[in-house]
């Protein structure tokens with residue numbers, strides 16, 4: 001039971017991270033019908049930005065500012081760096097190809113992904129970085145329920161992932177921008193006919209999706225402590241898998257899909273073997289593509305005439 | 306009387322394909338003008354050119370004395386244009402209320418009065434206000450498209466086949482509503498397949514054929530035009 005609960009907590013942490021990545025995939029797909037393969041690398045840059053702030057303020061052992069403030073600043077930096085990067089990518093790699101055949105932006109996306117990975121390799125080198133969270137925050141602090149222990153940093157990560165998703169949900173459901181985003185995703189021309197500035201909505205979508213990916217990058221750095229130039233590849237694929245399983249284009253779907261992938265991964269690592277975890281995750285992807293390609297919350301395609 | 310909306314020698318292309326050729330037309334303030342023409346003659350393209358969804362290669366679009374040829378759609382809507390698009394184009398996964406709010410996208414402030422006005426006109430929409438637009442019947446979706454356009458308080462309403470696909474009783478009703486909106490002083494440019502009925506309520510009309518205006522004049526004269534009768538009026 002204790003082991004089960006521990007895996008559950010692992011799964012929730014991972015699930016929160018994958019959900020945040022999946023959201024960006026899904027939102028961009030919803031609005032542009034584009035698989036933004038550079039999205040995982042945007043997340044990687046967020047993790048590095050968090051690392052840079054950590055180093056700038058003296059590193060994990062001896063930070064010059066209170067740890068709470070430091071972690072907050074790392075999140076801000078990761079989200080800002082990824083957000084700006086996402087907007088720049090949209091502007092220079094995708095917008096010029098808006099009316100090109102659909103394969104063109106896809107190729108552009110793969111190109112941007114390679115570019116970012118190699119740029120990170122050049123700047124940061126090939127070695128793994130660690131946030132060294134255990135030196136910042138005593139890993140034994142946290143919640144203790146009988147045999148189950150949840151470290152404070154995991155609690156912070158899970159709660160901030162949930163908070164970000166709640167904010168996103170409210171934004172999309174309640175605000176004018178959110179309504180414009182949903183309208184544009186459903187029918188871009190009809191949205192323009194309402195006076196919606198479609199280009200601005202697309203920029204906002206990239207910005208929001210990338211900010212969430214940046215937050216996910218910092219979360220992974222804090223909990224799993226492996227920051228390196230290639231980290232966005234597998235994480236991106238898993239975010240994509242989560243988006244497809246949830247129903248690509250659907251926001252609640254991305255959240256559900258992320259959670260599902262996180263749990264599947266944690267439980268297969270815990271009960272079977274960590275060598276099988278990716279097999280099981282991508283097996284799920286294939287199963288969904290075969291059996292229910294629209295995903296859990298399949299988004300109906302608009303009737304185009 | 307100076308025109309509210311005016312197209313001056315407009316040429317519009319889709320890629321290489323030349324659609325509108327030297328199209329000129331005007332709609333006065335509060336005037337009801339119909340645009341007739343066969344399939345693929347360029348009627349929808351004309352409306353999209355007015356609104357700036359497509360841009361003309363040559364010629365000018367003038368709205369309320371301002372040359373808006375290069376102005377974005379949002380500017381034209383903010384100045385008082387609105388459209389009821391072909392095939393309704395309601396936002397199916399959003400509620401009726403949200404669709405109406407989107408019609409007022411560029412307006413700030415309180416929409417209560419506008420909701421009331423639209424719900425007075427279409428009580429059915431009030432009953433369905435929290436329902437997803439995609440679950441409405443075709444006729445209800447047409448009402449929604451109309452209500453949505455009115456939410457921006459337009460001075461110039463572009464309507465693309467508002468009666469298409471409606472049962473006869475609803476066709477009558479939609480023409481009644483066009484007349485009502487017209488009576489409130491809104492300028493209207495309406496594209497109609499239903500030429501007979503359109504000419505009955507319109508002040509003037511234009512006939513478009515393969516991208517050119519081939520005939521224009523007061524609606525009463527057009528209704529009697531022999532060529533037009535043979536081609537469109539089925540008499």
Ligand SMILES: Nc1ncnc2c1ncn2[C@@H]1O[C@H](COP(=O)(O)OP(=O)(O)OP(=O)(O)O)[C@@H](O)[C@H]1O
Pocket residue numbers: 319322324342343344345346347348349350351391
């Ligand atoms: N987005 C587009 N890209 C390329 N060609 C287009 C596009 N939209 C319309 N056309 C072409 O332009 C021509 C005029 O189309 P338009 O929709 O303006 O005609 P219409 O008079 O409204 O026809 P209908 O009565 O069928 O609605 C048609 O030949 C159509 O195929």
Ligand SMILES: [Mg+2]
Pocket residue numbers: 348349350391465
């Ligand atoms: Mg048409």
